[in-house]
Amino acid sequence: MYKFAIYATxxxxxxxxxxxxxxxDFVVGVDGDFKAxxxxxxxSGASEAKRFIIxxxxxxxxxxxxxxxxxxxxxxxxxxxxxxxxxxxxxxxxNTTDTEGIGTTATLYFPKxxxxxxxxxxxKNKSTFSTSSAARQVALQQNEGDKFIYKNVRLLSGQxxxxxxxxxxxxxxxxxxxxxDFICGGGDVFFEGTKLVMTRNGGYITASQNPGDWGxxxxxxxxxxxxxxxxxxxxxxxxxxxxxxxxLNTKMIAQPHADGWYKNMNSAPEVYGEYNxxxxxxxxxxxxxxxTFFDGSKDGSTATxxxxxxxxxxxxxxxxNVLGGSDKWAPxxxxxxxxxxxxxxxxxxxxxxxxxxxxxxxxxxxxxxHGNTTTNSIDVGRIAAGxxxxxxxxxxxxxxxxxxxxxxxxxANVTYYNATLTQSIGGTVSISPNREKIAEGTAVTIAAxxxxxxxxxxxxxxxxxAAGTSNTWKTTMTKDIDIGATFEAKGTxxxxxxxxxxxxxxxxxxxxxxxxxxxxxxxTGHSAVLVPIYxxxxxxxxxxxxxxxxxxxxxxxxxxxxGKCTAGIDGCKGAETRSFAATDKxxxxxxxxxxxxxxxxxxxxxxxxxxxxxxxxxDQIELIEKNVEKPKDSSVALPRLSRTGTTDxxxxxYDTNGKLVRQSKEAPNLATLPRGIxxxxxxxxxxxxxxxxxxx
Numbered sequence: 001m002y003k004f005a006i007y008a009t010x011x012x013x014x015x016x017x018x019x020x021x022x023x024x025d026f027v028v029g030v031d032g033d034f035k036a037x038x039x040x041x042x043x044s045g046a047s048e049a050k051r052f053i054i055x056x057x058x059x060x061x062x063x064x065x066x067x068x069x070x071x072x073x074x075x076x077x078x079x080x081x082x083x084x085x086x087x088x089x090x091x092x093x094x095n096t097t098d099t100e101g102i103g104t105t106a107t108l109y110f111p112k113x114x115x116x117x118x119x120x121x122x123x124k125n126k127s128t129f130s131t132s133s134a135a136r137q138v139a140l141q142q143n144e145g146d147k148f149i150y151k152n153v154r155l156l157s158g159q160x161x162x163x164x165x166x167x168x169x170x171x172x173x174x175x176x177x178x179x180x181d182f183i184c185g186g187g188d189v190f191f192e193g194t195k196l197v198m199t200r201n202g203g204y205i206t207a208s209q210n211p212g213d214w215g216x217x218x219x220x221x222x223x224x225x226x227x228x229x230x231x232x233x234x235x236x237x238x239x240x241x242x243x244x245x246x247x248l249n250t251k252m253i254a255q256p257h258a259d260g261w262y263k264n265m266n267s268a269p270e271v272y273g274e275y276n277x278x279x280x281x282x283x284x285x286x287x288x289x290x291x292t293f294f295d296g297s298k299d300g301s302t303a304t305x306x307x308x309x310x311x312x313x314x315x316x317x318x319x320x321n322v323l324g325g326s327d328k329w330a331p332x333x334x335x336x337x338x339x340x341x342x343x344x345x346x347x348x349x350x351x352x353x354x355x356x357x358x359x360x361x362x363x364x365x366x367x368x369x370h371g372n373t374t375t376n377s378i379d380v381g382r383i384a385a386g387x388x389x390x391x392x393x394x395x396x397x398x399x400x401x402x403x404x405x406x407x408x409x410x411x412a413n414v415t416y417y418n419a420t421l422t423q424s425i426g427g428t429v430s431i432s433p434n435r436e437k438i439a440e441g442t443a444v445t446i447a448a449x450x451x452x453x454x455x456x457x458x459x460x461x462x463x464x465x466a467a468g469t470s471n472t473w474k475t476t477m478t479k480d481i482d483i484g485a486t487f488e489a490k491g492t493x494x495x496x497x498x499x500x501x502x503x504x505x506x507x508x509x510x511x512x513x514x515x516x517x518x519x520x521x522x523x524t525g526h527s528a529v530l531v532p533i534y535x536x537x538x539x540x541x542x543x544x545x546x547x548x549x550x551x552x553x554x555x556x557x558x559x560x561x562x563g564k565c566t567a568g569i570d571g572c573k574g575a576e577t578r579s580f581a582a583t584d585k586x587x588x589x590x591x592x593x594x595x596x597x598x599x600x601x602x603x604x605x606x607x608x609x610x611x612x613x614x615x616x617x618x619d620q621i622e623l624i625e626k627n628v629e630k631p632k633d634s635s636v637a638l639p640r641l642s643r644t645g646t647t648d649x650x651x652x653x654y655d656t657n658g659k660l661v662r663q664s665k666e667a668p669n670l671a672t673l674p675r676g677i678x679x680x681x682x683x684x685x686x687x688x689x690x691x692x693x694x695x696x
């Protein structure tokens with residue numbers, strides 16, 4: 001057993017859908033500047049399973065001299081990183097370039113990044129060249145890589161504001177301002193509800209150059225201008241290289257030129273489409289003059305296109321089709337925000353209900369960033385009375401949802417108590433509300449939750465008697481609490497991997513066909529899961545592992561029996577490395593059979609990646625007796641102590657803490673009990689006898 005205070009973190013899975021708590025990895029201005037943030041992210045070994053989160057409180061962060069090259073361009077190379085701002089309006093990353101050029105001026109440049117997330121932030125190129133002219137000044141350059149998400153992000157510049165080349169990107173909300181070709185390049189990009197602002201007369205929104213399968217798809221966007229005189233003068237796009245651009249369900253507060261699309265450019269476009277465009281009042285836009293014939297002024301190509309679409313034409317341009325790909329990427333699920341918590345002050349704590357969808361909470365005092373926490377409470381000892389506190393929950397990518405209600409801090413004079421929870425193999429013990437200190441009089445619920453295949457066996461600790469026999473104890477804090485639980489798996493031979501303690505791995509349930517509630521998806525770098533098991537007898541067991549491996553090649557796992565490793569798999573001399581053959585796909589589950597030597601009783605079998613390489617998905621573990629040491633019959637024959645003519649003799653077995661373990665009318669067989677020391681009491685009316693026995 002092991003003990004931990006209620007504010008400690010134990011990475012035991014309780015739900016296949018809950019996110020593991022994880023605070024911000026770097027807060028700019030608190031942990032260092034943006035240069036230090038890039039360095040730490042680069043060295044973090046971030047992965048899809050364990051991303052690196054950078055948070056920027058409100059303010060302007062000028063990178064020109066801090067991280068910019070000779071022209072002020074900042075390169076940001078690490079993958080699997082979230083860059084989160086406090087607010088789009090008041091959190092700005094900027095640069096000032098001394099030249100012009102599409103490849104030399106970016107405020108932020110992503111060279112070959114994958115799995116990037118950005119939310120609630122503005123990128124601004126403040127060039128010394130006039131942004132009202134055709135000088136090329138990039139705010140965000142997304143060069144190569146795949147899976148970029150921009151939630152409520154604003155880009156401000158002139159020409160070539162947002163420059164893409166390859167890969168998939170998803171925009172949700174936000175705003176992009178510019179003059180000429182201010183969304184340009186290639187790849188497949190889906191814009192959902194994004195605001196587009198034309199800031200010059202006669203400009204161009206898009207310049208599609210090297211499109212992917214779908215190109216640029218705008219859905220439910222709004223088009224405006226910075227000056228009403230620009231209305232009707234700009235174009236939806238021009239083709240630099242066989243363009244693919246689609247506008248669906250667009251609200252045109254400012255409308256483009258009647259042609260819609262610009263005339264001849266380098267190459268004739270492949271796809272230009274517009275469907276259900278409405279004005280600022282929701283009335284249909286007159287699209288009768290939209291251009292349909294195009295020719296390339298450089299390559300001589302020509303195209304006659306249907307540029308005004310009907311519902312059937314637009315139907316295939318869904319988010320799933322455009323960005324889903326072979327991996328079924330669904331970025332809109334990752335942008336979902338966690339509901340605002342309802343906060344209140346209890347003594348010296350501000351508290352709120354836990355939320356399994358929140359990775360952490362950010363705390364703000366008088367509108368300024370105060371800190372972040374993975375528990376659902378904060379100590380207000382360092383916050384002055386009269387201060388206004390709000391809290392925002394972060395989703396799995398680190399993006400912050402709406403602010404909570406506002407609480408004005410009051411002076412507190414309250415008695416507080418601690419709860420110490422003792423954990424055992426086979427389940428978890430939790431308390432709700434989970435707070436660092438709990439005010440006197442607070443109603444709490446302590447629950448013992450067994451892992452899959454296990455069952456609650458009883459309470460332990462100083463308060464075990466008060467907790468009763470149910471696995472849930474509701475009480476009121478009037479003193480410190482010390483309680484734990486034990487769990488049994490007797491008779492169980494199959495154990496679920498998702499019930500284990502995970503380290504840099506994730507619990508998934510997306511690939512069908514698994515047993516239990518999910519499976520383990522290992523990450524790169526050191527990644528492990530410790531799966532709780534129970535062995536009735538010591539000795540050799542046949543171990544059948546259910547796994548999937550759709551990677552196309554074999555993947556390895558290191559495996560260690562209970563007692564062979566003390567901390568994960570690193571430095572473990574008792575680990576065996578096994579290779580898991582590839583399966584047809586990730587939804588194809590196979591079995592791998594080996595032999596493992598186990599001690600008697602409960603323990604953890606450790607599974608970990610090898611040499612930092614990814615492993616297979618692990619579903620479940622089945623143990624079958626092979627060559628075990630079964631003890632001899634340990635029956636205790638105690639005399640029947642009954643008066644003549646009575647039949648009310650009874651046997652009771654207690655553990656050394658005085659807890660009743662078993663009760664029967666027949667002499668007990670102690671071989672069915674776990675190892676330990678017991679008190680066996682035989683009693684009938686008016687007579688009793690007891691004996692201390694040890695089960696080996």
